Amino acid sequence: MAIVELKNVAKRYGSSGSNAVENFNLTTRDGEFVVLVGPSGCGKSTTMRMIAGLERNTDGEILIGGRDVSQVPPKERDIAMVFQSYALYPHMTVAENMAFSLKLKKRSATEIKAQVDDAARTLGIEQLLERKPRELSGGQRQRVALGRAIVRSPQVFLMDEPLSNLDAKLRVDMRAEIVKLHKRLKVTTFYVTHDQVEAMTMGERIVVMKDGQIQQIDTPINLYEHPANRFVAGFIGNPSMNFLRASHVDGVLEGEGFRLTLDPAHAKTMAARAGDVWVGVRPEHLEDTDGEGNAIAGEVEVVETLGSVTVVQLRVGERFVTAQLSGHRRIEVGERLTLGCASDKLHLFDVESDEVIARNSVSALNAVAT
Amino acid sequence: MTSSRFSNFAFGVLAWGVALLIFFPILWLLLTAFKTEQQAFSVDPTFWFTPTLESFRTALAQGNGYWHYAWNSALTAVASTLVGLALAVPAAYAMAFYPNKRTDFLLVWMVSTKFIPAVGVLIPMFLVYKTVGLLDHPLGLTLLFTAMNLPIIIWMVYSYFRDIPKDIVEAADIDGASILQTLFKVVLPLALPGLASTGLLALILAWNESFWSITMSDHRAATLAVYIASFKSAEGLFWAKMSAASVLAIAPIIVLGWFTQRQMVRGLTFGAVK
Numbered sequence: 001m002a003i004v005e006l007k008n009v010a011k012r013y014g015s016s017g018s019n020a021v022e023n024f025n026l027t028t029r030d031g032e033f034v035v036l037v038g039p040s041g042c043g044k045s046t047t048m049r050m051i052a053g054l055e056r057n058t059d060g061e062i063l064i065g066g067r068d069v070s071q072v073p074p075k076e077r078d079i080a081m082v083f084q085s086y087a088l089y090p091h092m093t094v095a096e097n098m099a100f101s102l103k104l105k106k107r108s109a110t111e112i113k114a115q116v117d118d119a120a121r122t123l124g125i126e127q128l129l130e131r132k133p134r135e136l137s138g139g140q141r142q143r144v145a146l147g148r149a150i151v152r153s154p155q156v157f158l159m160d161e162p163l164s165n166l167d168a169k170l171r172v173d174m175r176a177e178i179v180k181l182h183k184r185l186k187v188t189t190f191y192v193t194h195d196q197v198e199a200m201t202m203g204e205r206i207v208v209m210k211d212g213q214i215q216q217i218d219t220p221i222n223l224y225e226h227p228a229n230r231f232v233a234g235f236i237g238n239p240s241m242n243f244l245r246a247s248h249v250d251g252v253l254e255g256e257g258f259r260l261t262l263d264p265a266h267a268k269t270m271a272a273r274a275g276d277v278w279v280g281v282r283p284e285h286l287e288d289t290d291g292e293g294n295a296i297a298g299e300v301e302v303v304e305t306l307g308s309v310t311v312v313q314l315r316v317g318e319r320f321v322t323a324q325l326s327g328h329r330r331i332e333v334g335e336r337l338t339l340g341c342a343s344d345k346l347h348l349f350d351v352e353s354d355e356v357i358a359r360n361s362v363s364a365l366n367a368v369a370t
Numbered sequence: 371m372t373s374s375r376f377s378n379f380a381f382g383v384l385a386w387g388v389a390l391l392i393f394f395p396i397l398w399l400l401l402t403a404f405k406t407e408q409q410a411f412s413v414d415p416t417f418w419f420t421p422t423l424e425s426f427r428t429a430l431a432q433g434n435g436y437w438h439y440a441w442n443s444a445l446t447a448v449a450s451t452l453v454g455l456a457l458a459v460p461a462a463y464a465m466a467f468y469p470n471k472r473t474d475f476l477l478v479w480m481v482s483t484k485f486i487p488a489v490g491v492l493i494p495m496f497l498v499y500k501t502v503g504l505l506d507h508p509l510g511l512t513l514l515f516t517a518m519n520l521p522i523i524i525w526m527v528y529s530y531f532r533d534i535p536k537d538i539v540e541a542a543d544i545d546g547a548s549i550l551q552t553l554f555k556v557v558l559p560l561a562l563p564g565l566a567s568t569g570l571l572a573l574i575l576a577w578n579e580s581f582w583s584i585t586m587s588d589h590r591a592a593t594l595a596v597y598i599a600s601f602k603s604a605e606g607l608f609w610a611k612m613s614a615a616s617v618l619a620i621a622p623i624i625v626l627g628w629f630t631q632r633q634m635v636r637g638l639t640f641g642a643v644k
């Protein structure tokens with residue numbers, strides 16, 4: 001268990017080109033479960049590999065338990081890593097795979113056996129100990145890879161997309177199991193995924209990355225409720241947030257096919273601004289409405305009936321808006337539909353920078369009023 | 371259906387034809403070895419004759435005796451293969467797992483040295499060997515065979531190492547293995563079939579080598595190539611004796627090849643079928 005600190009960490013591959021990771025700053029709590037999430041190629045693996053020591057950081061400092069490890073080789077960092085490919089040793093049995101690191105540390109045979117048996121019991125793979133990796137299913141290999149990591153009782157776990165080679169059902173099961181394992185062992189863990197659902201369900205804190213840059217570091221619920229920019233807003237949540245370009249006049253946002261009223265806190269911020277904004281609305285915050293107050297109207301193009309929810313795509317002006325309505329609705333393609341959204345569920349973003357336009361707090365507004 | 375059956379049959383016949391064509395000289399060599407010199411020299415080829423071991427008897431006693439040459443061939447082939455592998459493994463390890471910009475160039479450059487005709491470096495090599503006293507010395511031939519086969523050995527070992535996922539080597543690194551521990555406990559066990567094929571090929575190439583053997587040795591270090599060449603005499607009949615000597619010279623390697631052919635084929639097509 002240890003606190004991991006990354007200070008202004010950067011990585012540049014080769015001598016030229018841009019940075020694969022830039023200006024990465026993060027301090028974990030002891031025993032925290034941190035998820036790195038972002039689209040493919042955004043630098044998640046690179047960050048992970050720098051913490052592991054498989055790549056040297058070009059810039060900045062990496063501290064594990066207060067010790068600067070930037071120049072320390074992987075085997076002296078006291079970390080364990082689970083690879084996407086599992087990377088089990090094909091010529092060794094499951095037991096030998098798990099015992100490998102302990103044998104290298106010259107632990108006694110009885111101690112090794114006890115630790116391997118213990119880890120095997122934790123992961124429910126006792127009956128597989130004498131098998132070779134090629135005789136195991138994907139899910140079993142995944143467990144062995146986890147077992148190999150936990151027998152070492154390292155300071156830090158690193159997991160790079162460990163579930164992406166499993167089928168959907170198994171992935172959900174293993175997700176829960178890894179979280180349980182973490183609750184039990186309380187080892188600081190970095191977990192990489194490109195799947196926002198995995199990130200949201202597993203992470204205590206989530207680092208959202210794009211093009212080598214951190215976009216936002218926050219708890220799952222804060223990422224969902226207070227995205228820092230349009231990228232995070234669109235990346236977190238499924239279906240994705242809708243964005244409409246709107247002009248603003250006196251606390252009212254307007255565009256082709258919609259008219260939305262801002263809540264007092266947003267209106268206060270917007271009063272000081274001129275020009276267009278992006279307005280973001282989550283599909284699940286849209287509801288059927290009688291057309292009073294906030295309204296987005298358009299022609300229905302697609303209807304997906306999932307039973308518990310009905311997902312509708314509307315053409316609003318030149319854009320598509322997705323709405324997720326609860327329950328089963330009888331909606332026909334081609335029908336005109338008017339949807340509403342509570343004012344406090346709207347997100348506003350600057351059209352130039354894509355950064356969020358935050359609400360000024362209402363109490364501040366009241367203070368000005370009195 | 372019938373046309374595909376016919377083409378299967380046609381290809382079968384063709385394959386057998388080609389195989390026989392390749393095999394025929396060896397068959398003829400084998401037959402000649404059991405003939406008398408007169409029969410061997412005769413213009414009418416005969417397949418039916420009373421076999422005699424006379425040529426083998428003469429051949430075994432030729433020069434320093436067959437076993438002297440066979441021993442030298444075995445010694446230099448085995449030693450050069452072992453030295454070659456010992457040098458190639460670390461070289462290939464570095465290139466396969468820690469490649470840099472120049473790795474590809476280095477590989478091509480190494481193999482391109484094989485394009486130089488051996489006679490091109492014969493004079494300098496001969497003079498160097500003469501000066502350092504390696505002429506007609508088993509160590510001299512061993513070094514030559516090693517140098518000759520090294521590019522091929524490195525290339526092959528490199529390609530077998532490349533087939534090992536990098537993740538596995540990194541996992542060993544994180545598990546706390548040193549480079550030597552990773553090499554001996556992870557990489558070599560995984561590449562063992564490939565190393566065996568590479569070793570066999572190097573062994574065969576060294577065993578079959580004749581150019582350097584004949585020019586750099588004549589007595590003490592003489593290999594089977596020198597032994598066969600010594601049957602060429604200006605006068606007299608020598609076809610049967612030479613055939614017998616050739617049979618004796620290629621027999622060990624053919625026996626070795628026969629017993630290891632599955633390994634050879636598997637190793638040589640390793641990358642292709644996976």
Ligand SMILES: Nc1ncnc2c1ncn2[C@@H]1O[C@H](COP(=O)(O)OP(=O)(O)O)[C@@H](O)[C@H]1O
Pocket residue numbers: 013014020038039040041042043044045046047
């Ligand atoms: N070994 C490498 N050499 C050069 N560029 C690399 C290397 N590894 C990754 N990159 C580049 O760095 C960027 C980040 O890659 P990576 O960290 O693997 O992303 P992710 O894991 O988020 O998909 C990508 O643009 C990728 O092409």
Ligand SMILES: [Mg+2]
Pocket residue numbers: 044045046
């Ligand atoms: Mg990755």
